[in-house]
Amino acid sequence: MNSSFLLFFPFLFMTSSYVPRSQLTGWLSTIAAWNPVTYILEGLRSLVTQGWRWESLGKAVLAIAVVAVVSLSLSLAALRGRTRQA
Numbered sequence: 012m013n014s015s016f017l018l019f020f021p022f023l024f025m026t027s028s029y030v031p032r033s034q035l036t037g038w039l040s041t042i043a044a045w046n047p048v049t050y051i052l053e054g055l056r057s058l059v060t061q062g063w064r065w066e067s068l069g070k071a072v073l074a075i076a077v078v079a080v081v082s083l084s085l086s087l088a089a090l091r092g093r094t095r096q097a
Contacts, residue, residue: 054068
């Protein structure tokens with residue numbers, strides 16, 4: 012699980028964290044639209060700038076849930092593989 016930092020750190024630079032999504036073009040816009048970190052950052056940003064915007068917060072919670080399901084599934088598959096070897 013600690014190595015997941017290496018996976019998500021590069022994705023941080025492919026989000027709308029530095030530039031608004033409306034300003035992103037081409038392949039970077041496509042990657043930002045599929046990147047779950049984008050929706051988490053937009054949900055947090057909406058809390059700071061606009062208050063409780065349920066649409067942004069809902070997308071952020073959904074992105075967190077998707078990342079959690081994928082991460083836990085991969086972790087459990089790796090654990091199952093390790094325990095079968097022993």
